[in-house]
Amino acid sequence: VTALSSEGHGQWKLRAQADHHFAMETNAVLLTAVEFSLAACEYPIVFIQSKDSVVPVAVLGLKTGQNLFITDDGKWDAKYIPAYVRRYPFILSGEPAGNKDDSTQYTVCIDEDYAGFNQETGEALFTGSGGHSKYLEGVIAFLKDFQSQGLATERFCKNIKKLDILEPMQAKFTLPKQEDVTMAGFMVISAEKLKAKKPLELAELVKSDEMALIYHHLSSMRNFASLTAKFTAKSAE
DSSP: OEEOOHHHHTTOEEOOOOOOGGGTTOOEEEOOGGGHHHHTTTSOEEEEEETTEEEEEEEOOSSTTOOTTBOTTSOBOSSOOOHHHHTTTEEEEEEEOOSTTOOEEEEEEEOTTOTTEESSSSEESBOTTSOBOHHHHHHHHHHHHHHHHHHHHHHHHHHHHHTTOEEEEEEEEEEGGGEEEEEEEEEEEOHHHHHTSOHHHHHHHHHTTHHHHHHHHHHHTTHHHHHHHHHHHHHHO
């Protein structure tokens, strides 16, 4: 990851291409809360421990280093592509700004090895005077929105952890050739723990729209069956 600058990348352009080989070995990606409704139609949504908090991820494969949603020619085989994937090859890198309000200063960074970068064809990243191109301004707006949605997701995750409605889960599958696979290390919301909450706590979840996120998460568990079907189909090719 390299900081984007007009000095180092003033002549660079980005040629759009539907090639997702960069995520071929990624078996889970971060999700923001606003994505739950669309992601739940195609991916299992689970929670994983990240330091002292939990974060939601979309499960993409049944094994480490496996992404079942990428075809051999690099296309994403699903209607909805998570924003974490769509932002590539750009990313916002944050570090403390060192001011009194303890805010974070963000820098736009890129993966310089991305095959779409060149100096001949595609969308220019900078203008002739070194300013941001309209295309880059659009990218930055998308990155800022993604960052903002991440903060909202963090609040949701803090709340469900505080409510103590998460529980560890293991998923076991019998794959072709009688191969047994166990997925572990993730958490899901317990329907039983949720039902045991006080009416006022449940009302607050509904009022904040977090109950809808919980339902999307719970309904997404059925997608483990479609993941198994994808694995079986790929194994038969």
